[in-house]
Amino acid sequence: MSKVIPCGFQSLLERQFQNEYTHAKFQEIQMEFRGKMNCVVDKVFVEGHACRYDVVEEAIHNGKPYHKIYIVGFNRANMNINCSCLLFEFWGIVCRHLLLLFAQEKVTKAPNKYILSRWSKYMCRKHAYIRASYGSKVKEPHIERYDGLCKRFYEIAEYACESENTTELLHQHLNAYDCTKTCKETSSRKN
């Protein structure tokens, strides 16, 4: 928490990940930022809010260069993104092709849905709770309370995410009870 891995690029996006993610995850994201330099936009298709970018990535295999095309989709209205490499779907990491699209579309802040809380450096307390519950048949009272809250949060999130209005409403309610601010403030004081 007290150490900060420096950013490699003059990029607000990279700084956003630096501020949010653990060191290990931020280093993985930095690999994607570096990999972005091997990618170029080949074609762009736009229809209404929907865009499709064909991104060509140059790589070297067995000493020989080769090119691979990735299809990247972006909706300018709801900021949904997807890439045919599926790195985000499988590993929760925003890939180099999406980072290139963000740069082309002048997106300087990744939407919250692509900043996963599971990689957040502010989640240390929650992980401690999860680990503490392994191998223990009798739950300690605070872990039991934690599990009960998680179960309710998941149920409510599943319902709320069905619409943008209910999602926004839930965010507003949660902001009023945001205990994680204390954790973040403590961490930033250490930094």
Ligand SMILES: [Zn+2]
């Ligand atoms: Zn990709």
